[in-house]
Amino acid sequence: MSEAQSSGAPSAAQATIQRRQPRRATTIWSLLAPLLGALAGLLVGAFLIWLSGANPITAYGVMVSGAFGGTRQITETLLLIGPLLLMGLGLTVAFRGRVWNIGGEGQYYMGALAGTVVGLFFQQRLPGLALIPLMLIAGMAGGALWAGIAALLKIRFGVNEIIATLMLNYIAEYTVLYLARVPLKDPTSFLPQSAQLLSPARMPTLVGTRIHLGIALAFLLIPLIYLLLWKTPLGFRIRAIGANTTVAYHAGMNVAFGLAFALLFSGALAGLTGIIEVSALHTRLKAGISGNYGFTGILVALLGRLHPLGVLVAACFFAALAIGAQTMHSVYGLPIALAQVIQGLVVLFVLAADALARRYGK
Amino acid sequence: MIPTNASTPPVVELRNIVKHFHGGVLANDQITIQLQRGEILGLLGENGAGKTTLMNILYGLLQPDAGEIFVRGQRSHFRSTHDAIAHGLGMVHQHFMLVPTFTVAENLVLGQPSPRKPFLENRKTVARRISQLSEQYGLQVDPNAEVWQLSVGQEQRVEILKTLYRGAEILILDEPTAVLTPQEVDELITILRKLAQDGRSLIFISHKLHEVMQICDRVAVLRDGRLVHTTPVQATNPAELSRMMVGRDVVLRVNKGPAKPGAVRLRLQNLQVRDDRQLLALRDVSLAVHAGEIVGIAGVEGNGQRELEEAIVGLRPVEQGQVQLNQQDVTNRPPRVLFNAGLGHVPSDRYKTALLREFSIAENLVLSRIDQPPFTQHGLLNQPAIDQNARTLIQQFDIRAPAIDTAVAKLSGGNAQKVVLARELSHQPQVLLVAQPTRGVDVGAIEYVHQALVRQRDQGMAILLISTELEEILNLSDRIIVLYEGQVMGECLASEADVQTLGLMMAGSKLATIANQQGGATK
Amino acid sequence: VQPGAPAAEATQAEATPAAAGVATAPSIALVLIGPKDDNSWAASAYSALEAQKAKGAKTAFSESVSDADAARVMREYVDQGFNIIIAHSFSYQDATFEVAKDAPKVNFAWAGAIGKTDKNVADYDQPFYEPAYLVGILAGYVSKTGNLGALYGFDIPSCHAMGEAMLAAAKTINPKANLTVTAVGDWGDVSKAKEAGLAQHDTKGVDFWIGCGEGPTLGSIEAAKQAGGYTTGYVGDMAKLGPDVVMSSIVWNMNPIFDAIARDTAAGTFSGPYYQFGVKDDALDVVINPALQDKVPAEALAAIDKARAAIKDGSLKVPFVPQ
Amino acid sequence: MQDLNHLLTAAFVISLLTSGIRLAIPIFLAALGEIITERGGVLNLGLEGIMLVGALAGFMVAYDAEQLFAPSWLWLTPWLGLLAGAIAGMGMGLIMAVLAVSLQTDQVIASITLVIVGQGATTYLFRQQFGSLTARIHPLPAVPIPLLAKLPVLGEVFFQHDLMTYFSIVLLVAAWYFLYQTVGGLNIRAVGEHPAAADTSGINVTAVRYGAILIGAAFAGLGGAVLTVAQLGIFSEGITAGQGWIAIALVIFARWRPGLAFGGALLFGLATALQFRIQALNLQFIPYELLLMLPYLLTLLVLLRGTRRAEAPAALGRPYSKE
Ligand SMILES: Nc1ncnc2c1ncn2[C@@H]1O[C@H](COP(=O)(O)OP(=O)(O)OP(=O)(O)O)[C@@H](O)[C@H]1O
Ligand SMILES: Nc1ncnc2c1ncn2[C@@H]1O[C@H](COP(=O)(O)OP(=O)(O)OP(=O)(O)O)[C@@H](O)[C@H]1O
Ligand SMILES: [Mg+2]
Ligand SMILES: [Mg+2]
Secondary structure: OOHHHHHOHHHHHHHHHHHHHHHHHHHHHHHHHHHHHHHHHHHHHHHHHHHOOOOHHHHHHHHHHHHHOOHHHHHHHHHHHHHHHHHHHHHHHHHHOOOOOOOHHHHHHHHHHHHHHHHHHHOOOOOHHHHHHHHHHHHHHHHHHHHHHHHHHHHHHOOOHHHHHHHHHHHHHHHHHHHHHOOOEOOOOOOOOEOOOOHHHOOOEOOOOOOEHHHHHHHHHHHHHHHHHHHOHHHHHHHHHHHOHHHHHHOOOOHHHHHHHHHHHHHHHHHHHHHHHHHHHHOOOOOOOOOOHHHHHHHHHHHOOOOHHHHHHHHHHHHHHHHHHHHHHHOOOOOHHHHHHHHHHHHHHHHHHHHHHHHHHO | OOOOOOOOOOOEEEEEEEEEOOOOOEEEEEEEEEEOOOOEEEEEEOOOOOHHHHHHHHOOOOOOOEEEEEEOOEEEOOOOHHHHHHOOEEEEOOOOOOOOOOEHHHHHHOOOOOOOOOEOOOHHHHHHHHHHHHHHHOOOOOOOOEHHHOOHHHHHHHHHHHHHHOOOOEEEEEOOOOOOOHHHHHHHHHHHHHHHHOOOEEEEEOOOHHHHHHHOOEEEEEEOOEEEEEEEHHHOOHHHHHHHHHOOOOOOOOOOOOOOOOOEEEEEEEEEEEOOOOOEEEEEEEEEEEOOOEEEEEOOOOOOHHHHHHHHHOOOOEEEEEEEEOOEEOOOOOHHHHHHOOEEEEOOOHHHHOOOOOOEHHHHHOHHHOOOOOOEEOOEEOHHHHHHHHHHHHHHOOOOOOOOOOEHHHOOHHHHHHHHHHHHHHOOOOEEEEEOOOOOOOHHHHHHHHHHHHHHHHOOOEEEEEOOOHHHHHHHOOEEEEEEOOEEEEEEEHHHOOHHHHHHHHOOOOHHHHHHHHHHHHO | OOOOOHHHHHHHHHHOHHHOOOOOOOEEEEEEOOOOOOOOHHHHHHHHHHHHHHOOOEEEEEOOOOHHHHHHHHHHHHHOOOOEEEEEOHHHHHHHHHHHHHOOOOEEEEOOOOOOOEOOEEEEOOOOHHHHHHHHHHHHHHOOOOEEEEEEOOOOHHHHHHHHHHHHHHHHHOOOOEEEEEEOOOOOOHHHHHHHHHHHHHHHOOOEEEEEOHHHHHHHHHHHHHHOOEEEEOOOOOHHHOOOOEEEEEEEOOHHHHHHHHHHHHHOOOOOOEEOOOHHHOOEEEEEOHHHHHHOOHHHHHHHHHHHHHHHOOOOOOOOOOO | OHHHHHHHOHHHHHHHHHHHHHHHHHHHHHHHHHHHHHHOOOOOOOHHHHHHHHHHHHHHHHHHHHHHOOHHHHHHHHHHHHHHHHHHHHHHHHHHHHHHHHOOOOHHHHHHHHHHHHHHHHHHHHHHHHOOOOOOOOOOOEOOOOOHHHOOOHHHHHOOOEHHHHHHHHHHHHHHHHHHHEHHHHHHHHHHHOHHHHHHOOOOHHHHHHHHHHHHHHHHHHHHHHHHHHHHOOOOOOOOOOHHHHHHHHHHHOOOOHHHHHHHHHHHHHHHHHHHHHHHOOOOOOOHHHHHOHHHHHHHHHHOOOOOHHHOOOOOOOOOOOO
8 A cells, every 4th residue: 555545544444344234234124124125014004994894804814824834835935936036037037238138928828838848749749857958948048049149139139128028928828828728729629728747747846745846947037147246257247237328348248248248137037937837837839827927027137136035035926925915805804906005015115114224324 | 807806705615625536546635726706726746736627526526534624605415416406506627527429419308308308309409509509609519410429529528518408517527638629729728718708606627738828727736645735827837736635846859869760560552441431531641750759740630630540550450552661561460460460559548458457556567478478487477577567657758657467547638648559668679669658648647748749750760740739740750741621731850840831731731732832922 | 415426435434434435526626817796807716616515515715815825725635535636827827737747636627618627637718708708799789989898807818708709799780890909017907997997988988898817807897887888797796896887697507517527426437527617508607787788789689599509509619719 | 802992991990090099099088198207217006907907997986976966967077087197197197106106126026017907996996886797878979070071982981980089189189299399298207317417407306207197197097097988988898808918019019109199009909900800801710819819920020120228218217206
């Protein structure tokens, strides 16, 4: 250090010491605030429940036990965390590169399509051990390819990715509907759906449970995405491109590649989600196989602050909230619309509380 | 000079201003300063001393943690710039505050009450008022031009016009001369004098001591957030001022031996390039830079320097001609290829092209080499190496920052520039393109930057220096090339250059013509 | 209240030990794909559920359950000890069979209409094409142009069969009758459906519609209001939704199905039947909007009555053209 | 194949264009509002939710007014509904503004939350208020413009719409004038391009962004209300059916210019109207799904001419904070 620097050192050092404490307070708040927000949202919800003539405490009891009340409930929550996590993680990579992929739905459909086609074609010929990886790869390829169209449009023709991915959602959905209705239709019935995937093409489950390989994959991806974004040069480049494309380009980064990677990667994970959900749950190609994960995934990624662990927390939160809310309706008989409103309120308040903590916690 | 009259209160008085930033920087520490009516007060200090912060507080952009502001004797509290403007303050910011897609006129009326509210004021009336002001103070600018089309010098004029248009009585100018040519600086000085005579009060921030000496009535020196000295200019001299700022003596003249040029490293052949408006910005520009020499491109801002810079580094398409790096044709290749071919670049606009503001200093220091060893090993980032690199460079280049993971956005202007310079030199490129390397950099740092460049030259680097500071060009270059309206006016050895000839070339005369005339005159 | 069948009892006992040994009424959980108040598909099932409740059954229902959520909701009901779960959408097929496999003591029924069943999974038919045939007779008399229109959410078999049956019947009255088919591409988008209906009117002169799905039917009502002509209520009396244009409605009485499931369950005889109740069982019929009664020619009413009788006595077999 | 001759008749073209215009108006209004919001630097992806809320609020107010008002005042009720739609939209906008501007949350997440809230809230309120779908209001009647409406072809296409359609054109002009000729518009554009410059010019960035969001949301709410109050006269759950998303795409398509947004909405509406007409021609060799995707495909194809990135407001999507 130069003389000048050291002459200013006492105040600087003091400042550095001062910095640490508020930081810690910040992290505590940033953990606490969303909880308080959720509480506030639930409180407003309680008022609505009370207005509709039901008992809020009982209703919330049902909500909590619906999501966590037993092995089955926890299993269900885990099963829903899986797709949300996969979607959220993929979008984390895209959004870190400031690529607004709103096309998760379409990529999910295309992944489901590609994977199912592979599954249907090979399920009589290959054992599950070989077939499942093949289907997963096909699913990822399908999703990536669909995202690739948006990437091509963006890079080659300068078409904004929001509009491209949004339009491609509709196109994908109608494409899958057509294929399921005509060429891939199950010949044994006249319903507009493909034939069913047989056991070799179904997600293997953990013995004695319904937890399947897809969930494991989703959790496995948490550290991988963290590594990708913060421990590899590619992740660094994606974040750099997200921060300022011109600077990244000028620094010698291949911006087109980075953007394409971010978009294709999120597409691949969306496609993976699609084939996993079809193989584990829907068992065939048909209308309505997406649980709107393309959009919820956006919330999960952003509420998770584009960090894999944050995304995990957000995915758990959304899964529990959705399942709990539905149980309030299914079991306790609260109107479904009210359950939906409470869901929305909770998200809204969590968001606000989180923002407040970030602003004033600093 | 207006005598300080004890009975009339100062126009502005800042009392015990304290400002802390998140992250622990104490940017202003108990600063008390007065500004008298009709006075020009110089504000000096190293990069990061807290000058901009103090002025932002005065202008209502930042809120002080403690301290009071008095305007014309009245205690004032500015919750926003709106309040400050209403109290007759105007500020020209270090980083321009103009909306690029707006016309000059739109930028001037922005935030101003319109007599036809809710509709915008009549365009013609506005244009007329602008013309009047332009003429009165010699600030020529087209009211209907869009700001993105203007040169930096023109933008500067618009900034000053903006404050005048709003009838500011108290003007804060944060490094207004950093981007101006010597002629423009002279014009500005005249303007500022005129403004002071009209009874306006000015605070003038600059790193150029001779300007401060020339223009100011009094100077105040900040160091590490504290006011260390206030004195009338007559009672001081540049050497003393720089000592007060930096805490040691500063050598302003670079000592360098003669160049030992080697092979040609960078060659431009008949370059033709267009600007943003699709007009020809470079016509038939050819030049060569050899290993071990510094070639300076002199010229008034806006004569193709920006386009030249961008064309060389691959950010602007070359219409005709060739760029060669080490005999390799790299015309219209992406920056990646140029980097690999051995090009380093310190751009004139650091935030637009060189720095990721939200990224840390350490990350910015390895931006273009992130995927090379030692920063990436076995496919993974090597954080210790990245941190070590940062610690080394921060020390080497005397970058003032609280920590290596501080975001670059939180650095003062000069320190941000040092980050770029440190990074580009640390690559050890064979060819270095430096544009306005000391813009906004304090005297101590200028000394450092200049010495660093000469050292690199001596180790065999080929350096192309683009600068609108004639003094910098003369100080550093071995050869000087003058650019005027996108054409090379002539070339001379720095040892043989005289300021008058250069000035003429910068104004559009070809060297050959000048030589003839001078020849004729002397004989 | 009949004594609980052994199977149902056991389930009950597992879930709620306190209830062991007590004879319980059948307990029915209904899973709906849309809102229960849709005046249509979901409402038909919901009112049948209410009827069971009135008879003393313990009931529960879930509305707006997406395909992705269906299995979970059904498992929830299995856990709650319900011994009948009715999955009221053909798209719940795989969810139903999967949960049914894990809950062998619970009886399921799904709205497949393809006769696919399992030991504890019943299917129930929805031959809407039968009443659609009756509507077709009306259309044959009422349509001035003979150009009939069908609006489907998507071109799925049950929709397709309705349009074709209507056309077949209309042709018996007006040999020149023809059918224009449009898939709106959305089960809920009324605005688009209305424009689709108007497009049929403008290009083909359609003046008599049948809708399949909520959005398409609502759209056909709005189109008929604007363009003139008549339309048909879908799986529920929709006269109130368009008193001047909904000339007839296909109505579905699901009580026979629910009764049968409850009965078979209580008796312990449930073995995955294919319940087929149609016009002949009074499960499906066409009702004429009383407000438009005077616009319907007497011979049309007579012809409808005749056809209904013929379907009931088996002498008329309505053509089923699913695709 | 003789069916193809239909394509050539004047009647076909007229009906195509009028249908296209109707389909375009709600999307156009929402897009117009979003242009103002985005010009202020705020990305509001919540149009779908805002439109829904506007659609319901408009419907409810018009419905209640119809019950309350004397016959001679009934003409006023749709206008009250439209006003209510705009105001309710602003209510949603206020949530967005608090989150995105005051609390500086990420704009994408804040606005997508609006969609969830809007869907839940409208479903809940509608069921609370009406229970089922039977509620109806009188939509705005078509008002032929004197003289002009008599013009051949043009008259039918352009001058025989409801007043709201004409008013939309007025709003287009007003929005353009507002953005480019008023102090408010200048401030909004400045804040969207360079908030720091606006701030240093004494403009309250927070207030201006609040304004931009509220105006934009009012337009989106109005767009929703046009659907229920002006065009359909009914409300059903999720009636906007994705139009809010299309509107967002349209803003980008239109390169943030009001005039182009109108053109884009028209193109989209026409494509939808056209594909319905092609479906009506019953060309068996084209799968209907392909026709349904036509508007989306077409939008992408038109975009191939390229959108220059620089045309987006420079500060779009970035919260502004001084420190
Ligand atoms: N280099 C890193 N290594 C590990 N975690 C990181 C790194 N950078 C960021 N994170 C984590 O990622 C999350 C989001 O990072 P970021 O810095 O973008 O957050 P922020 O600044 O709070 O949010 P925003 O980007 O919206 O301003 C934080 O939880 C942060 O801890
Ligand atoms: N927004 C901010 N957040 C945190 N620290 C900041 C911020 N802005 C400035 N600083 C810090 O405050 C100190 C003073 O900065 P300031 O910009 O006032 O310096 P300056 O004297 O104007 O320097 P220069 O001559 O380089 O412009 C520096 O250490 C800088 O890093
Ligand atoms: Mg400064
Ligand atoms: Mg950040």
